[in-house]
Amino acid sequence: MDIGEHTRHQDRPGGGPAGEDSPHRTRDARGTRLRILQAAGAVFAERGYEAATVRDIAGRAGVNQALIFRYFGSKQALLTEVMAQGGKEQLVSTPPDLLFETALRGVLAEGGKPDADRLLAVYLRSIGSADAAPDTVRALGEEYAAALAALSSADDGELRAQLAMAWLLGIGLMRVVVGQEPLASAEPDEICGHVLTALEGLLGDGKTPGGRAAERQPEERR
Amino acid sequence: MDIGEHTRHQDRPGGGPAGEDSPHRTRDARGTRLRILQAAGAVFAERGYEAATVRDIAGRAGVNQALIFRYFGSKQALLTEVMAQGGKEQLVSTPPDLLFETALRGVLAEGGKPDADRLLAVYLRSIGSADAAPDTVRALGEEYAAALAALSSADDGELRAQLAMAWLLGIGLMRVVVGQEPLASAEPDEICGHVLTALEGLLGDGKTPGGRAAERQPEERR
DNA sequence: CCCTTGTGTAAGCACCTGCTTACAAAGCTA
DNA sequence: TAGCTTTGTAAGCAGGTGCTTACACAAGGG
Structure with a gap:
């Protein structure tokens, strides 16, 4: 059961200042937060909590992993946030x-x-x-x-x-x-x-x- | 749901040659293998596969963790073995x-x-x-x-x-x-x-x- | 005695983990 | 320009992971 369709942002190692067509506005806190949440949901769903790494999530969301901790504090809190959205x-x-x-x-x-x-x-x-x-x-x-x-x-x-x-x-x-x-x-x-x-x-x-x-x-x- | 009743072997760091009353025969391959399997079943059941560590399992079984790899090859193979026993x-x-x-x-x-x-x-x-x-x-x-x-x-x-x-x-x-x-x-x-x-x-x-x-x-x- | 085989151990390796820190740059006000 | 906050990044840290290696000791045979 391959999922295969996700946000297309990959971890870009270089990240050079060259003219790359960034698919999302930079310095958009709410958008970034949302992308992290979506990526976390996908990775948690695919791999489970333990096997999912914050580096995976950050890579899928196209952000630096330090941002995850700035926005959510910890991996566990991120899972809680993912679970909380749209539960009830x-x-x-x-x-x-x-x-x-x-x-x-x-x-x-x-x-x-x-x-x-x-x-x-x-x-x-x-x-x-x-x-x-x-x-x-x-x-x-x-x-x-x-x-x-x-x-x-x-x-x-x-x-x-x-x-x-x-x-x-x-x-x-x-x-x-x-x-x-x-x-x-x-x-x-x-x-x-x-x-x-x-x-x-x-x-x-x-x-x-x-x-x-x-x-x-x-x-x-x- | 505390387990609390297992083989009482702990990981003894010293392991001195003094007159220790070893509760199980040493150099008993089959017994050791069985104790590892039982300990693995308990730890896997309590913590799940990812969170369970081979050091935990080895400690619970009272053996050196290297033995686990000698007997089973890998952590994944150990899980397979645990699951295979008594399934059908x-x-x-x-x-x-x-x-x-x-x-x-x-x-x-x-x-x-x-x-x-x-x-x-x-x-x-x-x-x-x-x-x-x-x-x-x-x-x-x-x-x-x-x-x-x-x-x-x-x-x-x-x-x-x-x-x-x-x-x-x-x-x-x-x-x-x-x-x-x-x-x-x-x-x-x-x-x-x-x-x-x-x-x-x-x-x-x-x-x-x-x-x-x-x-x-x-x-x-x- | 040495040699081999089977069983057990201590120490470490290479890598990965969550998380932190120091820093750069964007946007804003003055 | 300077100063400040917000957003983002690169690099690293301390610790844990699965797994490996080198070694010790018991038993058996020549």
């Missing part, structure tokens, strides 16, 4: 009854689109090594699970919701990191149908039917 | 219709028992970083999925089986690595009941509509 937006902007399907489709879309936000890959690849990553995942996962649990009237609703979240993560792991076939190339609609059908009883608590989200026939793609 | 035993020794529940219970038991085989933790923590880890996981997962797929008459049986395997991995990830509550401390029986019920329609028979399976409640409601 989906959570607060999606009605709870559609939350799981939305999150699932987000996970499924990640493998396909090359330029999709690689947040999930960063999470998955950094969980094993970085100290802050499991905490971030746990905190985010708990909020998702709590929102999901509110839908169910079962007394162990939170556990059920976390089981559903675990399935999300596992599917993402298999598709994005491991790349197992045929799962990795399967149609999102097909996977979505299977998963939602299977979870119907787990999340829908039995009394009220799960609603449209659990219909076997997948809805039209958004 | 369960696969070939379990009838297919019990395979999923057996694997699930193995995953669930891992968090509780401190001295359980940490193979899953090694997998999960090393997936993000090591090169060979995803390949090993993919190969092993494909065999499990193939065995599971043989049970189903659906034409996409393999996909369904891999979805089930993904759930396994995700639950393990949440329990062992992330440690999310209440999932991490939940009773294996309870989780097992939920998961098996939910997967009934997915793995059982592709022809049976999923809604039917979700209609019945889990048998014992705690």
